[in-house]
Amino acid sequence: MSNLTFGAGIWHFATYVDRYATDGYGEPRSILDAIELAGQVDDLSVVDLNYPFFGGDFSNEQVKNALEAQRLRAIGITPEIYTRVFAKGAFTNPDPGVRRLAHDLITEAADVVRYFGADYVKLWPGQDGWDYPFQVDHKKLWQLSLDGLGQLASENPDLKFVVEYKPREPRVHMAFDSVSRTLLGLEKIGLPNIGILLDFGHALFGGESPADSAQLAIDYGRLFGMDVNDNLRSWDDDMIAGTVHPTELMEFFYVLRRNNWEGVWQLDQFPFREDSVDAANLAIEFLKRVDAALDRLDVDALVEAQDRQDAVAANRLVQQALYG
Ligand code: FE
Ligand code: FE
Numbered sequence: 001m002s003n004l005t006f007g008a009g010i011w012h013f014a015t016y017v018d019r020y021a022t023d024g025y026g027e028p029r030s031i032l033d034a035i036e037l038a039g040q041v042d043d044l045s046v047v048d049l050n051y052p053f054f055g056g057d058f059s060n061e062q063v064k065n066a067l068e069a070q071r072l073r074a075i076g077i078t079p080e081i082y083t084r085v086f087a088k089g090a091f092t093n094p095d096p097g098v099r100r101l102a103h104d105l106i107t108e109a110a111d112v113v114r115y116f117g118a119d120y121v122k123l124w125p126g127q128d129g130w131d132y133p134f135q136v137d138h139k140k141l142w143q144l145s146l147d148g149l150g151q152l153a154s155e156n157p158d159l160k161f162v163v164e165y166k167p168r169e170p171r172v173h174m175a176f177d178s179v180s181r182t183l184l185g186l187e188k189i190g191l192p193n194i195g196i197l198l199d200f201g202h203a204l205f206g207g208e209s210p211a212d213s214a215q216l217a218i219d220y221g222r223l224f225g226m227d228v229n230d231n232l233r234s235w236d237d238d239m240i241a242g243t244v245h246p247t248e249l250m251e252f253f254y255v256l257r258r259n260n261w262e263g264v265w266q267l268d269q270f271p272f273r274e275d276s277v278d279a280a281n282l283a284i285e286f287l288k289r290v291d292a293a294l295d296r297l298d299v300d301a302l303v304e305a306q307d308r309q310d311a312v313a314a315n316r317l318v319q320q321a322l323y324g
Helices: 031-038 060-069 096-116 138-155 179-189 200-205 210-219 246-258 276-296 299-307 311-323
Strands: 006-009 046-051 073-079 120-123 160-163 194-199 223-228 265-267
Touching: 006 276, 031 046, 031 060, 031 276, 046 096, 060 096, 073 096, 096 120, 096 138, 120 194, 120 223, 138 160, 138 179, 138 194, 160 179, 160 223, 179 194, 179 210, 194 200, 194 210, 200 210, 200 223, 200 246, 210 223, 210 246, 223 246, 246 276, 246 311, 265 276, 276 311, 299 311
Parallel strands: 006 046, 006 265, 046 073, 073 120, 120 160, 160 194, 194 223, 223 265
Antiparallel strands: none
8 A cells, every 4th residue: 555645626625607507506615615625535635725715815824724724735726827817818818918917826826835835836727728710829829828837937946837738628729738738838948847737537538548648747757746537538527536437547546656656646526416525535435446456456467468468468457456
């Protein structure tokens, strides 16, 4: 059994709206309410916090006290560079004033990371992209993405920045859409303090094999964080980890273990209709099962099977480990 730390995006414990239930699937919760719920999960140690804090005008100190009361630690701060004001992008907004706003918000978030002693500023440039053919100049848009990110990383060399890529939503096409394109961008910027936060579900949704995405990011020294969830592969459904793609989840964690990758196993789930504490517990129970299965897995035999590309032998070993 490895020494695992489990975490979650604090939004896991919020309530949500969509374009149908515009009044929400539950009463709105503040970040303090969400932290209290996160504290009820059996084995959760860290959380990723949206910034500004939602549901009220809370100080860093109030949030810190709430975390301490639940024995939780902040792993990352996620500046909300994807809200209405950034509808046409944060780094890539056509309005330089809005780009400046994004820069300032992320700079503020960097200070919040320092305050909490968190590991990184988490950037999810969900509005940076395009919707229609001919809507953008692709050269300019990509350059703005790299310039915005590179500037922040060089202004804050004491901190880590992680970019979470995703194929689409809310933009029809996101600029940081895949592991390979994100790596290309990060390598072009060439700074050591920017990495990838690999979301298992985004890789699935993007038609990637998450295990391969993880290996590639690790090979370039850029896998700074990860989160897990599940989906039906045609959308970022953010369902409970392990419910749909257990074998691929197992392969993902196998690759992390083979590379001695040490980091938090984080949940990025949106339990719209489920009890959020129960949904987190189920995911963590499954992640522990995966970890125990990795302990049982006959790795030598698997390596040998892979050397022959013997899919049947490999999957027999995995199934024996996972299902007994
Ligand atoms: Fe995520
Ligand atoms: Fe997502």
